[in-house]
Amino acid sequence: xxxxxxxxxxxxxxxxxxxxxxxxxxxxxxxxxxxxxxxxxxxxxxxxxxxxxxxxxxxxxxxxxxxxxxxxxxxxxxxxxxxxxxxxxxxxxxxxxxxxxxxxxxxxxxxxxxxxxxxxxxxxxxxx
Amino acid sequence: xxxxxxxxxxxxxxxxxxxxxxxxxxxxxxxxxxxxxxxxxxxxxxxxxxxxxxxxxxxxxxxxxxxxxxxxxxxxxxxxxxxxxxxxxxxxxxxxxxxxxxxxxxxxxxxxxxxxxxxxxxxxxxxxxxxxxxxxxxxxxxxxxxxxxxxxxxxxxxxxxxxxxxxxxxxxxxxxxxxxxxxxxxxxxxxxxxxxxxxxxxxxxxxxxxxxxxxxxxxxxxxxxxxxxxxxxxxxxxxxxxxxxxxxxxxxxxxxxxxxxxxxxxxxxxxxxxxxxxxxxxxxxxxxxxxxxxxxxxxxxxxxxxxxxxxxxx
Numbered sequence: 001x002x003x004x005x006x007x008x009x010x011x012x013x014x015x016x017x018x019x020x021x022x023x024x025x026x027x028x029x030x031x032x033x034x035x036x037x038x039x040x041x042x043x044x045x046x047x048x049x050x051x052x053x054x055x056x057x058x059x060x061x062x063x064x065x066x067x068x069x070x071x072x073x074x075x076x077x078x079x080x081x082x083x084x085x086x087x088x089x090x091x092x093x094x095x096x097x098x099x100x101x102x103x104x105x106x107x108x109x110x111x112x113x114x115x116x117x118x119x120x121x122x123x124x125x126x127x128x
Numbered sequence: 129x130x131x132x133x134x135x136x137x138x139x140x141x142x143x144x145x146x147x148x149x150x151x152x153x154x155x156x157x158x159x160x161x162x163x164x165x166x167x168x169x170x171x172x173x174x175x176x177x178x179x180x181x182x183x184x185x186x187x188x189x190x191x192x193x194x195x196x197x198x199x200x201x202x203x204x205x206x207x208x209x210x211x212x213x214x215x216x217x218x219x220x221x222x223x224x225x226x227x228x229x230x231x232x233x234x235x236x237x238x239x240x241x242x243x244x245x246x247x248x249x250x251x252x253x254x255x256x257x258x259x260x261x262x263x264x265x266x267x268x269x270x271x272x273x274x275x276x277x278x279x280x281x282x283x284x285x286x287x288x289x290x291x292x293x294x295x296x297x298x299x300x301x302x303x304x305x306x307x308x309x310x311x312x313x314x315x316x317x318x319x320x321x322x323x324x325x326x327x328x329x330x331x332x333x334x335x336x337x338x339x340x341x342x343x344x345x346x347x348x349x350x351x352x353x354x355x356x357x358x359x360x361x362x363x364x365x366x367x368x369x370x371x372x373x374x375x376x377x378x379x380x381x382x383x384x385x386x387x388x389x390x391x392x393x394x395x396x397x398x399x400x401x402x403x404x405x406x407x408x409x410x411x412x413x414x415x416x417x418x419x420x421x422x423x424x425x426x427x428x429x430x431x432x433x434x435x436x437x438x439x440x441x442x
Contacts, residue, residue, distance in 0.1 A: 003251075003252065003255035003256075008255055008256075070256070071269055071270075073256070074253070074256055074267055074268070074269045075269060075271070077249050077252060077253045077256075078253070078267065078269065078271065078273060078285075078287075080249050081246060081249050081250060081253065081275075081277055082273065082275060093242070093243065093246045093277060093279070093315050093318055093319050095275060095276045095277075095306070095309035095314040095315060095318065095344060095345070095348070096273065096274065096275035096276075097273075097274040097275065097302050097305050097306060097366070097369055098274075098366060098369040098370040098373055098393065108394070109367060109370065109371055112363075112367050112393070112394065112397050113364075113367055115397065115401060115403075116360060116363050116364050116367065116397070116401070119360050119363075119401050120360055123360065
């Protein structure tokens with residue numbers, strides 16, 4: 001799913017402001033970047049169709065809100081693209097520096113740290 | 129057309145025989161793969177997952193060739209198919225063909241869908257991230273992760289949480305590791321590997337995937353070492369990042385930890401600290417295995433055919 005520049009701006013605005021209709025959006029952006037009311041109406045429509053916005057009808061106008069908060073959306077996206085190592089299988093299409101969702105034990109990580117420390121000591125002894 | 133359908137039935141049987149033999153080999157020797165050098169290990173893993181396809185195609189081509197140029201099917205010598213000129217849709221042959229083709233369609237559809245959804249998510253994530261430098265994006269979230277994604281245009285993502293916790297030297301290690309994945313085209317290779325491995329039983333598929341992911345990670349770690357960075361420093365950076373991004377999942381009891389990521393991490397640390405003795409692969413043994421497998425497929429084709437027909441009719 002691609003987001004155009006205006007779509008990103010509108011999404012960021014809606015993350016900061018709740019219950020926005022197209023006229024409020026237009027009056028904010030007209031001073032910032034211009035454009036017509038129709039441009040903003042179609043941007044809101046596109047974001048709604050992409051599943052990023054929710055809307056309800058009040059009188060003749062739609063009132064828009066984001067479906068999820070910014071951090072929540074990014075968190076969901078990361079969780080989804082990095083669905084590695086869940087259920088013991090790597091079905092993800094990413095290559096992560098270190099597994100993002102794995103469970104490590106304290107013992108296991110401590111053991112690895114001890115191993116690294118031992119190697120450091122061995123290296124410094126060899127240098128001396 | 130009859131020949132084509134019979135060849136498809138032959139393909140299915142040869143595919144199943146090869147799959148079974150490779151599965152037995154992998155279950156017996158799979159764990160030993162970690163002690164094989166990186167490049168030959170990767171080649172061997174690709175060889176294992178593509179073997180059923182290669183063998184089945186070779187067997188079909190060979191049988192097609194001798195069908196066209198000789199009467200071996202009639203003489204019942206060596207390799208043959210005793211009714212190459214007949215094909216009945218109400219037979220087990222048709223059932224096996226339909227099963228194989230249906231499963232192939234299912235795998236291709238689900239993997240293509242996975243790729244499509246993944247592309248959508250990555251492009252949305254790119255839109256919501258800050259471009260730090262060419263191909264590197266900062267994901268503004270207080271979590272700890274760094275990864276490479278994308279099939280055609282590859283991107284490295286690093287979270288703000290991780291950026292705030294690592295030193296510039298550690299960040300350099302992370303980015304060099306991720307760039308190695310970009311150079312090696314690992315996201316695409318992972319996708320292709322996942323398609324081929326889908327034709328194996330789940331435990332074998334899991335073992336092969338684990339070995340491939342480990343080999344890819346070790347290869348990327350190796351690329352960092354080749355840039356002259358100290359191996360102990362790379363290992364400690366890796367453990368530091370593992371500790372950070374596992375914070376929410378950390379477990380007190382190691383008895384519960386039998387997972388993919390933990391196994392990969394441990395092996396990578398041993399590899400980085402030079403505690404693994406990696407040996408080359410014996411090419412003659414691998415080649416002989418392939419030849420033997422080809423002959424096994426050829427000789428057992430009609431045997432399997434008759435075995436099935438003790439239960440099912442034509």
